Amino acid sequence: MITNVEIAENLYDVYKDLAASGIVTLGKTGRFEIISHPGYAWPNMIYPGQDTRLAANGLDIPSLSQLPSSADSPKLVVFGEEHATPETLQQLSSLRFLPATKWVNMTARIDALQVKNAKDRIKCEVIDSKKEEQWRDWASVVEPVLFRNARLDSRLFQYAEENGLFKLLTGYFEGQPVSTALLYYGKHPGFYMVATSPGFQGRGFAAELIRFGASIARSAGHDSIVLHSTQAGLEFYRKLGFQEYGKLLLYYKMH
Protein backbone atom coordinates (compact mmCIF):
# COMPACT_ATOMS: atom_id res chain seq x y z
CA MET A 1 0.00 0.00 0.00
CA ILE A 2 1.29 3.47 -0.90
CA THR A 3 1.34 5.88 2.03
CA ASN A 4 0.57 9.60 2.11
CA VAL A 5 4.24 10.29 2.73
CA GLU A 6 5.30 8.23 -0.28
CA ILE A 7 2.85 10.01 -2.56
CA ALA A 8 4.07 13.39 -1.34
CA GLU A 9 7.68 12.27 -1.78
CA ASN A 10 6.85 11.23 -5.30
CA LEU A 11 5.68 14.76 -6.11
CA TYR A 12 8.72 16.38 -4.49
CA ASP A 13 10.90 14.09 -6.59
CA VAL A 14 9.30 15.49 -9.74
CA TYR A 15 10.47 18.95 -8.70
CA LYS A 16 13.91 17.59 -7.87
CA ASP A 17 14.18 15.91 -11.27
CA LEU A 18 13.18 19.14 -13.01
CA ALA A 19 15.72 21.12 -10.99
CA ALA A 20 18.45 19.01 -12.59
CA SER A 21 17.55 20.57 -15.94
CA GLY A 22 19.18 23.85 -15.03
CA ILE A 23 16.18 25.59 -16.57
CA VAL A 24 14.50 26.27 -13.23
CA THR A 25 16.01 27.74 -10.09
CA LEU A 26 16.43 25.78 -6.91
CA GLY A 27 16.90 27.45 -3.53
CA LYS A 28 16.48 26.83 0.16
CA THR A 29 15.03 28.59 3.15
CA GLY A 30 15.99 26.77 6.30
CA ARG A 31 15.05 23.18 5.67
CA PHE A 32 12.52 23.95 2.95
CA GLU A 33 13.41 23.70 -0.70
CA ILE A 34 12.25 26.26 -3.24
CA ILE A 35 11.77 25.61 -6.92
CA SER A 36 11.04 28.68 -8.99
CA HIS A 37 10.72 29.54 -12.62
CA PRO A 38 10.40 33.32 -12.91
CA GLY A 39 8.16 34.45 -15.72
CA TYR A 40 6.42 31.10 -16.04
CA ALA A 41 3.40 29.56 -14.37
CA TRP A 42 5.09 26.36 -13.22
CA PRO A 43 6.91 25.05 -11.27
CA ASN A 44 6.88 27.57 -8.41
CA MET A 45 6.66 25.86 -5.04
CA ILE A 46 8.14 25.63 -1.56
CA TYR A 47 8.25 22.12 -0.14
CA PRO A 48 9.86 20.21 2.75
CA GLY A 49 13.52 19.43 2.41
CA GLN A 50 14.77 15.88 2.41
CA ASP A 51 15.64 15.83 6.10
CA THR A 52 12.26 17.07 7.36
CA ARG A 53 9.76 15.19 5.26
CA LEU A 54 8.71 12.77 7.93
CA ALA A 55 6.20 14.22 10.37
CA ALA A 56 8.30 13.20 13.33
CA ASN A 57 10.98 15.64 12.21
CA GLY A 58 8.60 18.61 12.01
CA LEU A 59 8.79 21.49 9.58
CA ASP A 60 11.13 24.45 9.93
CA ILE A 61 8.28 26.96 9.73
CA PRO A 62 10.15 29.98 11.21
CA SER A 63 12.54 29.81 8.26
CA LEU A 64 9.66 30.78 5.97
CA SER A 65 9.89 34.30 7.40
CA GLN A 66 13.28 34.52 5.67
CA LEU A 67 11.80 33.98 2.21
CA PRO A 68 12.83 36.52 -0.41
CA SER A 69 10.09 39.09 -0.93
CA SER A 70 10.60 39.51 -4.65
CA ALA A 71 7.58 39.16 -6.89
CA ASP A 72 9.24 36.19 -8.59
CA SER A 73 9.51 34.12 -5.42
CA PRO A 74 7.07 31.24 -5.03
CA LYS A 75 4.22 31.99 -2.67
CA LEU A 76 2.81 28.50 -2.24
CA VAL A 77 4.13 26.04 0.29
CA VAL A 78 3.02 22.40 0.13
CA PHE A 79 3.38 19.74 2.80
CA GLY A 80 1.71 16.54 3.94
CA GLU A 81 -1.15 16.72 6.40
CA GLU A 82 0.87 14.64 8.85
CA HIS A 83 2.84 17.85 9.47
CA ALA A 84 -0.26 19.88 10.29
CA THR A 85 0.06 20.10 14.05
CA PRO A 86 -1.77 22.95 15.82
CA GLU A 87 1.59 24.53 16.56
CA THR A 88 2.68 24.39 12.92
CA LEU A 89 -0.59 25.89 11.70
CA GLN A 90 -0.37 28.64 14.33
CA GLN A 91 3.15 29.49 13.20
CA LEU A 92 2.03 29.61 9.59
CA SER A 93 -0.81 32.00 10.44
CA SER A 94 1.51 34.27 12.36
CA LEU A 95 3.69 34.52 9.25
CA ARG A 96 0.58 35.23 7.15
CA PHE A 97 0.69 31.94 5.33
CA LEU A 98 -2.99 31.14 4.89
CA PRO A 99 -4.71 27.92 3.77
CA ALA A 100 -5.20 28.09 0.01
CA THR A 101 -6.36 24.63 -0.91
CA LYS A 102 -5.88 20.92 -0.33
CA TRP A 103 -4.84 18.20 -2.70
CA VAL A 104 -6.13 14.74 -1.94
CA ASN A 105 -3.57 12.05 -2.65
CA MET A 106 -5.12 9.21 -4.61
CA THR A 107 -3.98 5.97 -6.13
CA ALA A 108 -5.51 3.23 -8.22
CA ARG A 109 -4.52 -0.12 -9.59
CA ILE A 110 -4.33 0.30 -13.33
CA ASP A 111 -6.20 -2.92 -14.07
CA ALA A 112 -9.05 -1.81 -11.80
CA LEU A 113 -9.76 1.54 -13.46
CA GLN A 114 -13.46 1.92 -14.18
CA VAL A 115 -13.67 3.85 -17.43
CA LYS A 116 -16.81 3.50 -19.51
CA ASN A 117 -16.65 4.22 -23.18
CA ALA A 118 -17.85 7.77 -23.71
CA LYS A 119 -20.62 8.47 -26.21
CA ASP A 120 -18.24 10.74 -28.09
CA ARG A 121 -14.76 9.31 -28.45
CA ILE A 122 -11.57 11.31 -28.47
CA LYS A 123 -8.35 10.54 -30.23
CA CYS A 124 -5.63 10.22 -27.57
CA GLU A 125 -2.06 11.02 -28.46
CA VAL A 126 1.32 11.29 -26.78
CA ILE A 127 2.62 14.57 -28.08
CA ASP A 128 6.13 15.70 -28.89
CA SER A 129 6.55 19.09 -27.25
CA LYS A 130 9.41 19.95 -29.61
CA LYS A 131 6.81 20.15 -32.36
CA GLU A 132 5.35 23.61 -32.03
CA GLU A 133 1.83 22.73 -33.16
CA GLN A 134 1.54 19.79 -30.77
CA TRP A 135 2.90 21.86 -27.90
CA ARG A 136 0.45 24.68 -28.61
CA ASP A 137 -2.43 22.18 -28.71
CA TRP A 138 -1.49 20.86 -25.28
CA ALA A 139 -0.77 24.28 -23.75
CA SER A 140 -3.94 25.78 -25.21
CA VAL A 141 -5.95 23.54 -22.89
CA VAL A 142 -3.74 23.50 -19.81
CA GLU A 143 -2.76 27.16 -19.55
CA PRO A 144 -6.29 28.64 -19.37
CA VAL A 145 -7.83 25.81 -17.33
CA LEU A 146 -5.12 25.33 -14.68
CA PHE A 147 -2.86 28.36 -14.82
CA ARG A 148 -5.11 31.37 -15.42
CA ASN A 149 -3.61 31.79 -18.89
CA ALA A 150 -0.08 32.17 -17.53
CA ARG A 151 2.56 30.63 -19.80
CA LEU A 152 4.32 27.31 -19.39
CA ASP A 153 7.88 26.87 -20.60
CA SER A 154 8.03 24.33 -23.43
CA ARG A 155 11.80 23.90 -22.92
CA LEU A 156 11.18 22.37 -19.50
CA PHE A 157 8.70 19.87 -20.86
CA GLN A 158 11.05 19.00 -23.71
CA TYR A 159 13.77 18.33 -21.16
CA ALA A 160 11.42 16.11 -19.17
CA GLU A 161 10.38 14.17 -22.28
CA GLU A 162 13.95 13.68 -23.44
CA ASN A 163 14.95 12.39 -20.01
CA GLY A 164 12.06 10.00 -19.65
CA LEU A 165 10.38 12.00 -16.87
CA PHE A 166 7.15 13.04 -18.59
CA LYS A 167 4.80 12.10 -21.36
CA LEU A 168 2.32 14.78 -22.40
CA LEU A 169 -1.08 13.48 -23.48
CA THR A 170 -3.65 15.32 -25.55
CA GLY A 171 -7.20 14.23 -26.33
CA TYR A 172 -8.60 15.50 -29.63
CA PHE A 173 -12.31 15.70 -30.35
CA GLU A 174 -13.13 16.28 -34.00
CA GLY A 175 -9.57 17.48 -34.51
CA GLN A 176 -9.66 19.99 -31.67
CA PRO A 177 -7.52 19.60 -28.52
CA VAL A 178 -9.98 19.31 -25.63
CA SER A 179 -8.31 17.32 -22.82
CA THR A 180 -4.80 17.00 -21.47
CA ALA A 181 -2.80 15.11 -18.91
CA LEU A 182 0.83 14.81 -17.94
CA LEU A 183 2.07 11.33 -17.10
CA TYR A 184 5.20 11.46 -14.98
CA TYR A 185 7.53 8.68 -14.01
CA GLY A 186 8.75 8.96 -10.47
CA LYS A 187 9.06 6.05 -8.12
CA HIS A 188 5.33 5.76 -8.78
CA PRO A 189 3.92 6.92 -12.12
CA GLY A 190 1.38 9.68 -11.70
CA PHE A 191 -0.94 12.08 -13.46
CA TYR A 192 -0.59 15.81 -13.26
CA MET A 193 -2.21 18.68 -15.16
CA VAL A 194 -5.40 16.81 -16.00
CA ALA A 195 -7.57 19.42 -17.70
CA THR A 196 -10.52 19.66 -20.06
CA SER A 197 -11.59 22.82 -21.86
CA PRO A 198 -14.76 24.27 -20.30
CA GLY A 199 -17.06 23.59 -23.24
CA PHE A 200 -16.15 19.90 -23.30
CA GLN A 201 -16.29 18.94 -19.62
CA GLY A 202 -18.58 16.21 -18.32
CA ARG A 203 -18.40 14.09 -21.47
CA GLY A 204 -15.92 11.47 -20.28
CA PHE A 205 -12.98 12.85 -22.24
CA ALA A 206 -10.62 13.19 -19.26
CA ALA A 207 -11.48 9.66 -18.13
CA GLU A 208 -10.65 8.33 -21.55
CA LEU A 209 -7.33 10.16 -21.58
CA ILE A 210 -6.51 8.76 -18.14
CA ARG A 211 -7.24 5.26 -19.35
CA PHE A 212 -4.92 5.89 -22.29
CA GLY A 213 -2.19 7.20 -20.01
CA ALA A 214 -2.63 4.33 -17.58
CA SER A 215 -2.19 1.85 -20.40
CA ILE A 216 1.13 3.51 -21.23
CA ALA A 217 2.23 3.22 -17.60
CA ARG A 218 1.21 -0.43 -17.57
CA SER A 219 3.21 -1.07 -20.73
CA ALA A 220 6.19 0.39 -18.89
CA GLY A 221 5.74 -2.25 -16.19
CA HIS A 222 3.76 -0.35 -13.55
CA ASP A 223 0.61 -1.67 -11.92
CA SER A 224 -0.65 1.39 -10.05
CA ILE A 225 -0.85 5.11 -10.56
CA VAL A 226 -1.08 8.16 -8.28
CA LEU A 227 -2.42 11.70 -8.55
CA HIS A 228 -3.37 14.70 -6.44
CA SER A 229 -7.01 15.73 -6.76
CA THR A 230 -8.56 19.05 -5.89
CA GLN A 231 -11.75 18.89 -3.84
CA ALA A 232 -13.73 19.52 -7.02
CA GLY A 233 -12.19 16.54 -8.78
CA LEU A 234 -12.62 14.02 -5.97
CA GLU A 235 -15.87 12.44 -7.09
CA PHE A 236 -14.63 12.11 -10.65
CA TYR A 237 -11.54 10.18 -9.57
CA ARG A 238 -13.45 8.06 -7.06
CA LYS A 239 -15.74 6.89 -9.85
CA LEU A 240 -12.70 5.89 -11.87
CA GLY A 241 -11.55 3.69 -9.00
CA PHE A 242 -9.00 5.92 -7.27
CA GLN A 243 -8.77 5.70 -3.49
CA GLU A 244 -7.70 8.41 -1.07
CA TYR A 245 -4.44 8.26 0.85
CA GLY A 246 -4.22 11.47 2.87
CA LYS A 247 -3.83 15.08 1.85
CA LEU A 248 -1.29 17.64 0.84
CA LEU A 249 -1.93 21.10 2.26
CA LEU A 250 -1.14 24.23 0.26
CA TYR A 251 -0.60 27.51 2.09
CA TYR A 252 -0.27 30.87 0.36
CA LYS A 253 2.10 33.57 1.52
CA MET A 254 0.25 36.87 1.78
CA HIS A 255 2.11 40.02 0.84
Next chain:
Amino acid sequence: MNKDQVLSEVNEICRVVFQDPQLQINSTTAAKDVANWDSMTNLFLIDAIEQKFKFKYTLDEIMYAQNVGELCDIIVQRGQGE
Protein backbone atom coordinates in the same frame (compact mmCIF):
# COMPACT_ATOMS: atom_id res chain seq x y z
CA MET B 1 -12.47 57.79 -1.41
CA ASN B 2 -16.02 56.85 -0.56
CA LYS B 3 -17.27 53.30 -0.65
CA ASP B 4 -18.51 53.54 -4.24
CA GLN B 5 -15.09 54.67 -5.39
CA VAL B 6 -13.40 51.89 -3.44
CA LEU B 7 -15.86 49.41 -4.92
CA SER B 8 -14.96 50.60 -8.39
CA GLU B 9 -11.25 50.05 -7.71
CA VAL B 10 -11.94 46.63 -6.22
CA ASN B 11 -14.02 45.77 -9.29
CA GLU B 12 -10.95 46.35 -11.46
CA ILE B 13 -8.90 44.07 -9.20
CA CYS B 14 -11.59 41.38 -9.37
CA ARG B 15 -11.59 41.51 -13.17
CA VAL B 16 -7.90 40.72 -13.17
CA VAL B 17 -7.95 38.10 -10.40
CA PHE B 18 -10.98 36.25 -11.75
CA GLN B 19 -9.96 36.76 -15.38
CA ASP B 20 -13.23 38.25 -16.48
CA PRO B 21 -12.88 41.67 -18.14
CA GLN B 22 -16.67 42.09 -18.11
CA LEU B 23 -17.13 41.23 -14.43
CA GLN B 24 -19.42 43.66 -12.61
CA ILE B 25 -19.49 43.36 -8.86
CA ASN B 26 -21.50 45.16 -6.19
CA SER B 27 -21.50 45.21 -2.39
CA THR B 28 -23.37 41.94 -2.08
CA THR B 29 -21.26 40.00 -4.57
CA ALA B 30 -19.81 36.91 -2.88
CA ALA B 31 -17.81 33.87 -3.89
CA LYS B 32 -20.89 31.96 -5.01
CA ASP B 33 -21.64 34.65 -7.59
CA VAL B 34 -18.31 34.59 -9.42
CA ALA B 35 -16.80 31.80 -11.49
CA ASN B 36 -13.27 30.92 -10.38
CA TRP B 37 -13.74 32.42 -6.89
CA ASP B 38 -12.40 29.61 -4.73
CA SER B 39 -10.21 29.42 -1.64
CA MET B 40 -7.06 29.98 -3.69
CA THR B 41 -8.29 32.92 -5.76
CA ASN B 42 -9.84 34.43 -2.61
CA LEU B 43 -6.30 34.79 -1.23
CA PHE B 44 -5.09 36.21 -4.56
CA LEU B 45 -7.90 38.79 -4.29
CA ILE B 46 -7.09 39.75 -0.70
CA ASP B 47 -3.39 39.96 -1.56
CA ALA B 48 -4.08 42.21 -4.55
CA ILE B 49 -6.38 44.51 -2.55
CA GLU B 50 -3.79 44.82 0.22
CA GLN B 51 -1.12 45.76 -2.27
CA LYS B 52 -3.35 48.26 -4.06
CA PHE B 53 -4.52 50.02 -0.89
CA LYS B 54 -1.29 49.47 1.08
CA PHE B 55 -2.66 47.91 4.25
CA LYS B 56 -3.23 44.45 5.69
CA TYR B 57 -6.45 42.79 6.69
CA THR B 58 -6.39 40.95 9.99
CA LEU B 59 -6.70 37.18 9.82
CA ASP B 60 -10.23 37.39 11.28
CA GLU B 61 -11.24 39.90 8.62
CA ILE B 62 -9.97 37.58 5.89
CA MET B 63 -11.70 34.55 7.37
CA TYR B 64 -15.07 36.12 8.12
CA ALA B 65 -15.69 38.62 5.31
CA GLN B 66 -18.87 37.51 3.60
CA ASN B 67 -18.85 39.61 0.47
CA VAL B 68 -17.12 42.35 -1.50
CA GLY B 69 -18.99 45.04 0.43
CA GLU B 70 -17.44 43.95 3.73
CA LEU B 71 -13.97 43.95 2.21
CA CYS B 72 -14.60 47.49 0.93
CA ASP B 73 -16.04 48.67 4.26
CA ILE B 74 -12.78 47.73 5.97
CA ILE B 75 -10.79 49.69 3.40
CA VAL B 76 -12.95 52.77 3.99
CA GLN B 77 -12.87 52.37 7.80
CA ARG B 78 -9.09 52.24 7.76
CA GLY B 79 -8.94 55.36 5.60
CA GLN B 80 -6.97 53.42 3.01
CA GLY B 81 -8.86 54.74 0.01
CA GLU B 82 -7.53 58.29 0.48
